[in-house]
Amino acid sequence: MVFVAIVVLLALLGPLLAPYSPIATIGIPGQAPSAAHILGLDFEGRDVLSRLLYGGRTTLFMCVVATLLTYAVGLTIGLIAGYTRSLVDSLLMRLVDVFLSLPALLVMLVMVSALGPGQFVLIFSSALVLFPGVARIVRTSTLEVSRRGYVEAATARGESTTSILRREILPNIAGPIIADLGLRFSWSLILISSVNFLGLGIAPPNPDWGLMIAENRIIISENLYAVLAPSVVIAILILGVNLVGDAFVRSLGESRGQP
Amino acid sequence: MAVFLVRRLLSAAGTLVVVSALLYFVTNVLPGNVALVVLGKNATPARVRALDARLGYDHSIFVRYLDWLGGVLHGNFGQSAVAVALHDPRTAISSTLSSPLSNSLILAAIAALLLIPLTFVLGAFSGLFAGRKLDNVISGPLLISGGLPEFVTGSLLILVFFNTLNLLPPISSLGPGQSPFSEPKALVLPVVTLLAVTVGSGARQVRAGVVEVLRGDYVQYARLNGVNERRIVIWYVLRNALATSVQVIAQNLQYLAGGIIVVESIFDYPGIGEYLVQAVQARDTNKVLAAAIILAAFYVLINILADLIVVYLVPKLRTEMA
């Protein structure tokens, strides 16, 4: 938890701390770390530390928006499919299945090839790839909750569908959804940073952790920190998010207690 | 059983057709741009129109799709836009596919052959000894390796094995048409990277399945009645955890189809993943489509295989099929 907080703070506040401009070429490419440049220079002679500090913002921003979009769509579809349990359900699930029958990264690359690289493309295609999973989980939870006594009592009262979804179902499927949240976020992070790594996302000369790893492999013998630093930072962020998600799941399980 | 198989194959074929249609329409949504991008600085309206015509873009999109689909079914993947633009005589994509495809298949096959036993064994052991030392020893590292994206793991591995230890090459220096077996060292890190991610998450899921079975009623019942413990572990616990394990392993094999893209890029391995990335960079639509549909087909095939195995393994499903 602490780690995640640190990294997030780093990503957000980094630019304020950066000693140098992230895009200006300062010195000889691939210079080893020195007092003036703690992490050395990258393959174009730019300060690694500064680029590191600037590198997280865009990606994090994209991941947050992508996750929000994923849930907006996935929740709606899952709720409707799970509650109406009619033809609509079958249709929606077929649609979802089509999306699930392709590797995620592949879809993103195809999107990029069709629409060009850019933030919105990444956000959109990431959400496209992740929403089916959310829809499935929401649908399963909704199906299970719909069968419970209090939902049937509400139906027997003649309550409207929106009222039932809002009052009876939604609050009671919160558990699995929140558990899933951490997972989705870290997946969007992995997907987007992978696309960046492939050079098909954020364009140079903008700094980005994934892109930095790809770019600086050339000078790995001269200054390995240019690759190591962003790798470590991404690793910590992803693992941190996963751990937080796990802990959340466990605490939910305990507080739920006996039915 | 046979009816089930035929139905699944048909539905898979249907999915592939739908998927191919989607892919085709999406990638061709702005046809003009292809020529523009490909021609780059040399683009003039006349040249764009000429290229368009040579690539067949003056027909309607539906006609083009059907043409393309027909071609694919005959092994003809169309022409590379870049090659056409450069007046390169070797425009047929099909011939460019065979080498990357076989390289990827080799890489994937090796990874798969190691993935399956490792996932199951590590998952089963950590599950059977859940909470004890063996479990912690296994699960800790798996948690880490399974969570990281391939490019991070791959880069870290390069740092360790190349920079520090200088044991293995950071990129594979395979020329076109060269078999990967001539440079076996080049295969090691890519395979390890793939395994790190897939076994990492797969073993943990297998573990969860085993733990759930261990808590189940029939294990308790067998214990209370004094059934031999070894028999319980094999026939009551592992046997029933097998079905979910197969699904998990299948999922991970599918994941290979995506992960291979990044791994090949890190290590410059000339497989279909790298082919795809280069095609995307060049905006060579037909190449992108070709690679995409191949990967998608692989994905769907694994799905069917896994379904079949699961039905065979779960007696309840098997008897319902008969």
Add this chain to the structure above:
Amino acid sequence: MSDAQRNALELKDVRIDVSSHDAIISGVNLEMRRGEILGLVGESGSGKTTTALSIFGYWGRGLKLTQGQIVIGGEVMSTQQIFRSARGRLVSYVPQNPGVALNPSLRIGNAIRDMIRHERIVTTQPEEVSSMLVRVGLPGDSDFTRRYPHQLSGGQQQRVCIAASLASRPTLIVLDEPTTGLDVVTQELVLEELTRLRDKENVAMLYITHDLAVAAKIAQRIAVMYAGRVVEQGSAEEVLRKPRHPYTRGLVASTPDHLVIRPLTPLQGMAPSLRERTAGCPFAPRCPQRVDLCERELPELLEISLGHKVRCPEWNRTPSVDWTTLKARTEVESQTDVPTALKVAGLGAEYRSRGQNVVAAMDVSFSVPRGGCVALVGESGSGKTTIARVIAGLHAPVKGVIQFRGESLSGLAKHRSIEQRRGIQIVFQNPSDALNPRHSVETAIARPARLLRRMNRNDASSEVRRLLDAVRLPTSVARRYPAELSGGERQRVAIARALAAGPEILVCDEITSSLDVSVQAVVLELLRDIRTEFGLSIVFITHDLGVVATVADRVLVLENGLICEEGNTMEVMRSPKHAYTRRLLDAAPSLIAAINKWDTDEGHVD
């Protein structure tokens, strides 16, 4: 002491603690002779399951045996290793739910082979397995032994488990509520089977149940547990005919019986939870005959006559159960010329299961007189639940008409008028999901009042208080959440919620089937009171004939979606006309029937 003289089981002063050092069971003393069936009776929380599992050395996580000794067939179980060797060899287990207890991937034949001791697996012939199956009345051919558990019916699965339990020729079999999940007729067959086996194999059986009538039918001796202690022990006849412990007597008085229509006299209060158990007698807070001593000191288990032990110093004062008047009572309430509250005509209903249309009810017709109570009784699959759901508006019928207040009702609640939705309310079986865990009791009860009677917040609040009173819950409950309530309390809140709509008709779908006997008695008596207080007409769904006799004026017997008999409750119970009804009545366990049998055995004449 020869083998034949050694007891099958001895529990001496056994105590098992939770991690917080509170005792789940304490001071438990039980003896069982060879070839005898002991019924271990208790409600939820009494500790009967923990006691049963302790015989196997199998206690749950965080539990520990802190005191006492367990002896099976003369062998002292002093270490876990000895326990492990005893499992299967000396003692075996028959589960409550055979469907999940059998390994789904193992064929039946192999499952039984596994239960035979390991040393003998190599030499076990298929004929041995076949003969074991035949012994419990199942086919022994290879076609059967090659089946998987899911291909058998519930009754067959349970018999496989019984066969498996005999496979290793143990001294004692522990049966954990083995017939709870089965329908009445199958239960009867299994009970007969068990008695037969006991006679033939001379194996002792510890039969755990919460149902006194079942215990009366099968057990020779009975031990009653309450709050982790044995409170009474003796021969079945002694304990049930003249119960000496006030709790046992309370249980007997709370058990419904289809041979007699009588009001139940429920016990007051609730069983104490683990933490609430105080120094004195655990039953003291609820005991009508307690004295000061009871609250200070835990009573000893006294032997008041040969083999009959009671843990109560005031056992002499326990009033007897008046069997003679009970058996002689005949209440026939004839209902003539009473207006009809609800009329069902030609109802047909279906539902989809696994891609196929299943007919749940065919041509069902009946009417509910105003203020009356009509019971729909039948086994699972009889269609009774579907009919209830159709009346409540949760399921659309394919045929037929329901008339309420002179109007035909639409199938689904959302198509009905507000008045119609107000008029008919339903209470469900399962108290654990009857209430939305996120809503307080106040919110839950107020909702129908606000939605269907358009009450404003203040009026609804007072209505909530009024209704909590009516279901005999303290008004402080309004602020609580379902997780803080017991099953019986939740069910009462569900009833209050239904009443909040101000209905004329209350549909009760197996509302007491998931409750303990004593809690059920409370709810049934409550129902009787609010029926008169609120002028309700009730449609009561159940599979339990004893409950029917307690609440209903008229009864409809359903088999596979068809009405096979209907009439006045007393008449149907006394002189059933349809063969199916007769089968149900014969199979249903009854305390009165057991008492009758003991009376005639002894030569007493009514």
